[in-house]
Amino acid sequence: MAEYKLKGVSSLGLKPGDKQEVEVEGLDAKVLLLNASGKVQAVGPRCTHYGAPLVKGILGTNGKLTCPWHGACFNAQTGDIENAPALNALPVFKATERDGAVYITGDAETIKAGNRKPTFKCATAGTAQTDKVVVVGGGSGALGVIEGLREGGFTGPITLISNEGYLPIDRPKLSKALMTDLGKLQWRDDEWYKTGSVEVVKDEVTGVNFADKSIATKSGGTFAYTKLVLSTGGTPKTLPLQGFRVLGNIFTLRNVHDAKKIVDAIGEQKGKKIVVIGSSFIGMEIAACTSANNDVTVVGMEKAPFERILGEEVGNIIKKGIEAKGVKFYMSAGVERAEPSGSDPANVGFVHLKDGTKLDADIVILAVGVAPATEYLKDNSVLRLESDGSLKTDESFAVVGLKDVYALGDIATYPYHGPGGEGKYVRIEHWNVAQNAGRTAARHIVNPTLKPEFFTPVFWSAVGAQMRYCGNTMANGWDDVVMQGKPDEGKWVAYYTKGETVVAMASMGMDPVMAQCAQLMQLHRMPGKKELQDGLDVLSLGPPQ
CATH class of the missing domain: 3.50.50.60 (FAD/NAD(P)-binding domain)
Structure with a gap:
């Protein structure tokens, strides 16, 4: 550990919610100096997901730092991940003021890296932990629950069963770039899972015996569990029309x-x-x-x-x-x-x-479109699927009517408590929703007394330009759209309203607005329809509080 001077900074006089990206003298690196809930310190300057500049993100007075691109959220006091899609946490550096200058204390390599991997290493041999978690499906939800378990201190055995033939990937890159290189797609490599004592099984689950708490696979394997997490995603729909099921290409x-x-x-x-x-x-x-x-x-x-x-x-x-x-x-x-x-x-x-x-x-x-991939559950006598083939869960993503079973992502229908949601059950096919659901389920497995915290659904889309979206229009619908900005110049925000309530927003070319709205929706402090019609800029509201 060493002390490094920050260029061009003379004091720690930042107000709560203020932030400033600054260079570190003697290192080819920058940090983000910020005031998180009254404490001034420095953190890594870029989101650990795709490298968005966090200085353009939103820092609430509650200390939550939200990425302007894809809605990843960090605890700015600890650097820990609050919301997906980030996987690595931010490093945190102590800041001190002395003789008209500001210094940070840290390891040079960590400052340059700008991120830190979460606590994951675990040796289960000889552990007193009695629970065994089996995760079915290798997508975003699986990654969220596995890393959330180890971060939360779970030391019991974890088994991941996936029929895709590879480790969890950055699935959005498939449609956004038709990327096929597993070296660039897989979030973590084999060695990472081994360090966390995660058993990876490349097989297909064919059935679940909920009474005996066991899983059967296509190759004839049987896996016992005490906690089961189902995260099998969606199955693409096809067209039952002439030619589509017999022709190639x-x-x-x-x-x-x-x-x-x-x-x-x-x-x-x-x-x-x-x-x-x-x-x-x-x-x-x-x-x-x-x-x-x-x-x-x-x-x-x-x-x-x-x-x-x-x-x-x-x-x-x-x-x-x-x-x-x-x-x-x-x-x-x-x-x-x-x-x-x-x-x-x-x-x-x-x-x-x-x-x-x-x-x-x-x-x-x-x-x-896709349908919930729950074919392996359709003949199960103790389980009732919803009409669309999904599983009904509570706010912790525990399956209603089944003990010790969780469902995540495309197969989960859960009560939505965001603006306009009123607890209505919805199924949301977003990458970050599945990963956040996994993290929520992990917290519940580790400590069932913890009350789940609502997270704002976020998605992004590469459709000519980058579109950002947060909230949800599917719970109780929307009846009007308030447009701001200049669509002809590719800079606009659309607010979707139900009555006076803003239930969702979409934007292009105005990224910080999405981050601001994601925090305001989580706090249930979004301005109303009339204020937006009158031209209110949500960024003018300052740090969410």
Whole structure:
């Protein structure tokens, strides 16, 4: 440990909620100097998720520091993770004022790194811990619960069972960039899981015996548990129409294997005619990321992309940006069938729409939604699935009616207590919701007396430009949209309201607004519809408190 002087800082006179990114003398590094709940210190300057500058984030007077890009939240006093999608915590450095200068104390390598891995190393041999946790599914929720357990001091055995053939990945990169390199996609490597004494089983779960607390797998394995976490994600839907189930070069996208098939079909030469069926987030992201050097067409049933979630006005704003990349759209369209070309009867050649339009297609990508991946539970006599195939949980993501069982992510329907939610049960298919649900379940397993804390759902989308969203429009719907900013310049905010209550927001080119709203929604202190209609800038409210 050594002491380092901060350039251009003469005092620790920051007010609660204030922050300043500064250089460290003698090191090629910066830190974020901030006042967290009355305590001035320095932390790593960038979000540990994708490296967003935290100086542009939001620091509440409660000490919560929220990333401006993807909603990751840190405890600015301890550096610990409060909310996904960050995995590594922030390092914290003591700051002192002396002789008209400010110094921080820390290790040079840690200051340069700007992050610290959470407490994960664990040796379960000989432990007095009696619980054994089995996690089914290798997605975001699984990662959240496993790391949350070890961070929370759980020392019992943990087994992860996943049928994907690899460790948990950064799944959003599949649709946003068609990335297939596991070295860049996997959040942690094999050695990381070994240090935490996590047994990784690459197999498929075929059934659960809740009475005996055991799991059966496709290869014939049996795994006992005392606590079970189900996080099997979603299964992409297909079209039950002529040609779609028999022709080649028709793909869905859920895992790395799917992405590799699509990349291989496009090939290095590109120049392919790609038809994307579906105009919500997966479809629009795929259209945007494949548009370079390909002829891409999107077919959507809605009047505008994202109409159900974001509304027609916002959907058309985003559509215009993607059209600028050369992507063509057929909206309010119905698909009739797929057929092969004359030269290649095994693969798709055309997509026919119900209005008679015939689209050339070398490749078809189906992005028509997902269903909860709970097929292995459908014949279970002690479990009742919801009508959509999901599992009903409480606020801690414990399955209602089952002891010691939790459900996360796409398969969980849980009570929503955000603005306008009123405890209505919702199923939210967001990456950060699954990971936060995992962290919530982990805290409940470690200490069942802890009351779960509401987290604001956040998602982001690479649709021509980066879109940010927080809140939820699905609990009780929305009846109006308040627009601010300049859509023609790519800088706008849309506030979705139900009566006077703002239930969600979406934005482009104004990232700190999302971070501010995420904190305000968590605190239930979002301004009302009329204030926003009158032009209120939520950033003018200062640090949330």
